[in-house]
Amino acid sequence: MQKITSIDDRSINNNKERCRDFSPNHDLGKGFVERYKASAPFHLFYTGFEPSQDANDRSLAINLGDLIHVVMGTIEHSLHVTYSCSVDWLISMYKGAHQNTRMTIIAQKFETCNSRIIPKNVNIYHISMPGRYSSAHAKFSIFIYSSGKMRIIVTSANFQESDWLKFANGVWVSPLLPRLPPHASKMDDESRTNFKSNLLAFLKEYGKYVENMGVNSRNPSNYALSIGTTSDRQKLTSSLSSTPSTIYILGCYSPSSCVPNGANPKEEKQS
Template sequence: MDEGALSTVLTGKEHENLERDKTKKKNREAPEDSTFDTEKTRQMSTESNDFTNNSQQNIDDSQSSFKNNQKDSNLITPRMEYLIHTYQVFDSKKVRKKARRMAIQLMEQIGYTVMVVTPGKFAIKYASSAPYHLFFTRVENSKETYNQQFSIIFSEILDRSFGEIVNSLHLTFMVDVIWLYLQYLLAGQCIDMTILYKHKIRDHEALSENITIIKVDRQHEFSSHHTNIMILQYKNGIRVIVSTAGLYSVDWENRTQGLWISPHLPYLPESAHPSDGESPTGFKKDLERYLDKYDQPVLTQWISAVRRVDFSDVNVFLVASVPGIHKGYEANFWGYKKLAYILSRYVTLPPDAQWPIVALSSGVGSFGSTVENWLLKDIIRCMSKETSIGLKNHPQFQFIYPSIENYKQSFDCQTLITPLTYSAELHSKQQWLEQYLYQWKAKRTGRDRAIPCIKSYTRISPDSKRIPWFLLTSANLSKVAWGSTKQYEGYSIGNYEAGVAFIPKLITGTATFPIGEEEDTAVPIFPIPYDLPLSRYDSVDSPFVNEFVDSLNEM
């Protein structure tokens, strides 16, 4: 297969057929996760769903394809080799400018959407995002998002105003290494990097000796590597980024994604103890513990780097999941139990407060035949935690998940792709969920047509002006992402996931964050990606299911 050819990503059923064919016809075996030439331009989506013995859906953001621009596909490999060998050092503005120009040219030839900003200015935008440092991806088809202080494109993360990158670590669900390399080239940064992934867009292991790429094997049949974390290493420290977006172009073009970028974290003195430089939130130890769970020798140097860095300026909590059965006190380190642990120690709501829990997710798991099976018993109970102890009614639960009408109006629908994962068969078994469903509306931020791949959880005051906490995460609303308690088995989690929890007490010294623009307060407004108040599904609405895209593809 021509390495430069662009792909149509297979549907889940087509992938199963391919795997079967690979077993039968080893002489024509295709590389795992490889891509295939097509005769015409086409975009499709795939469901990446697995099921446990209890029919638990394993939520993976759908794989998406790229435009199949064959015009210069035979030139991609030699051009990439030339760029890799030519631009190892970016020691002058002239060299960076030339590399940037060549990267843009190659992206246009391949068929990637070219998203650029003036380089060298992101440090100013980052400073203005304090104290939250929360960003949403710029939407290519929504010009309204271009000049927002909280909008970002990928190459800005790598901007040299942050410093010169000497090495980087990427933990991701899906990666297109060519696209990722070109982003580094746009920013004039070194491409020494390590990538741990679940899916890759195409097969090109020999792209560069500077890149180490490792597929994360499942610890058991139903686990998924769904995390999106970056660690950028500079000569004088590191920076950590926790995101909801994968490392491929479609996820950064016309979808709503979120990411948190840490402050610059300097190295500690050589005489410091590894436990020194901890943040008030315990982020350093939590990150070290999370990386250690991979049991990957390639991560040893990164665990060491984390130990040698001062995290004292980090003001968010790391909320992660790792596959396995977790028992005893150790269970509190992961999933919904980790979030419950944080909320019960740092969040205080007014007495008798009726603040609904608001979940936003791009995938829907298997919850059982009633709300009591898992959603109420585990998730709502967890997210109701606070410091005050006493009997309170469970708060209202509101679940933002795009309807079919939301999808039909989206930019993704124009090319028949989707990051959403939910099956009609599964919904038929839990139609009670419809009473909790709310539309995706984001006109205020110019993202109404940018389907959310972002996942977030919070509670919102009845007047829609305040929140007591906010979680940005890769974790969809599912058991495999958050965990579930099983009798005699302990606390079970299927996926690798990662998110950050924003707690007012640790960031602004207040009990809540203001979210209403009209609020007269010295505390900066916390950015919420969707419109408030929320909009319930209309009587004619139904949740998006992947079969809807299949039906459009068949037309």
Template sequence: MTQESSYGKWTVSSSDESEGDEKPSSLDEKKTWFEKPSTSSLSNFGQDVLNDPGYTCSDARKAAHRRKLSPVKFESKNSTSQISLPKKQKASQEDLGWSLSSSDEESYPKGPSKHPLKEERCPSPKELSEHRPRSSQPPNFPKTEEDDVTSDEDQESWDLLDEKNLFRFYLTKVSGIMPKYNSGALHIKDILSPLFGTLLSSAQFNYCFEVDWLVRQYPLEFRKKPILLVHGDKREAKARLQEKAKPFENISLCQAKLDIAFGTHHTIWLSPLYPRLPYGTPRTYGESSTNFKSDLISYLMAYNAPPLKEWIDIIEKHDLSETRVYLIGSTPGRFQGKHIEDWGHFRLRKLLKEHTSMIPEQQSWPVVGQFSSIGSLGVDESKWLCSEFKDSLVILGNHGKNQGQHNVPLHLIYPTVENVRNSLEGYPAGGSLPYSLQTAEKQLWLHSYFHKWSAETSGRTNAMPHIKTYMRLSPDFAKMAWFLVTSANLSKAAWGALEKNGTQLMIRSYELGVLFLPSAFGMDTFKIKRKVFSEKQEPATSFPVPYDLPPEIYDNKDRPWIWNIPYVKAPDTHGNMWVPS
């Protein structure tokens, strides 16, 4: 079947059904973008390019990697050419202008690993000496061109971290934009800097790892220190990660062994540098008013992984009492009774009940959600989004369901095709936005909630988001009731879905986030910092929302970015088209 869209004509040859949320299989939330064996014929790509972008990742990111290595240049004649998709697809609605690929919940590939597996073990942090106090000046150490970070940049980052930053909320530095738009942002090199002290060992939790790149982010004097990579890879993907880590004797791997699903976190919230408790102090000491220490330990214990027991022991020995945020995690499983509020959106609901107040004027305040991937949410809004999930987000105080909550506006921010096309990376940026055709065509109702991604940057180009945030705002977008930064995208797999007549919450994935509540900072509400990059100084108590407000709803010509269909009628910022196969 041939379909025409505003971005070009393409051919659908057959159907490729995606798997729904209800199917109890091994699924990945961040996603279940795990690799299905490709049936596409890519004669112009070497096998190393097709299968190995240098790190484990989703099909969407692999497509982006392929197109970066071998871009398809835009030519006007391509606007009328037909491009055959390698997999069979269901025919989509006539007025869509696009069709879909694998859903947010695919099964893992089957079959034996292609590489021998090495034993995974965790370095023993107990054998390591304690952190030395951070120095007041950046230490001198040799650098190579590849690792060049000037002393001025070092000191600038140190000044940023050393300043009174009330919320300790930072964005990630972006290459290719004016320096002023990176003000207040951090690179992973900043976090690993000797300015924090002498690094003894580290544990990295993530969805995908580019091992060579990660090692280069460590200062030279720390690159031989023990590094633990906590991952969710299985089978071929796991074997590839092991091969990538094999040359580094100081790197060990910890696989999250899961029966349902795995998702990891990309949050950037920077804690204070926690001091060690005096020897002999009970390990239950050093707790914060937000219960952060015990909640973090509970999250790590949920992995049931021996390598993480070492890190639990370290956390227990430190004083986390300075923490002023609440931890909200998700762990795979089915939870009932008193445990139904331990994880997912029921955990958020519990905290909002206990630590917010029933203020009448806030009952109608909008909820804003922003994310980079979307799961299967059901045939209409009543199945999950505007029932159990929204019920959790609109709770105010311990009064059960609040009156008027069904009238609360819900604004969902997700990039349009034009957002991606005009971004810094162009179309390949969509590799980190794996909303697929099979998922989207099942929930066309959802798109009426969509608002454009818009953040203040240089010129007309923009960096595509991978951050995920949720918040409750006043109608004039000047005040905020709460703010959550998390790894959880908009999916039941990440947040959980009720089963057994609402008595059981089923979660497929690991997720982690931190919740900012005004009460923890001695405030009634947060004032929003409207112009994050403005020269005008705003109070330190203003919260830096990472995108423009108010959100701008999609117009009639806007379409949500769908990663696995071609866009050939208009070039991106690099003069290329998008042909994902």
């Protein structure tokens, strides 16, 4: 896995034709706290709603700005794992949400409009996949708040503007997860569906790049995390839970394939 130090790096597509000014929207997030409470017990939302749609239809609408707005809490550290990421857009969303967050982005494809140095609070890692049709399609986020609590987001949307504004994607938002007591094991408070152990096993494959993310937080109950796997765009092999409330993350066809030549990211040396 390669760390990117500037966004004119060869791993990033500078798409000038799609460039525009991503103006921060300070209104996003203000009404989301109540909508989140009303969405219990599933907390499942959808992107791609038009502002003109009926208010009732918009009760489950969501934008990334809703999730990261300061009214939801001050985010100290965030992790975004995705297939494709618009760097300028994601950074502008955090600015509009009044968040000065230490951010880690892991993706296979990047897009930017401006060639400039990446902000010091942002770490970007490029996933190099073997094979012509291999894709790293995991899409999720982890937020660590100043309160010490954590939240997990699982979505079918890439971290780019069009996926959140123009297309219908599902977004599952976990409850706020408090830290376990200092004497507790990291596997304490596991749910009957093994959500926590599955998530930790997935994160472990990214090694030092996601170190300490989610280790000491409680687990959202009654949800199962299944890692779908694919080696190409036609063939899907997955390990699916039999429980009805399953959240799916589509990812690499084997964990070690998320880094160059199948190397373990925990052992890889930075050049």
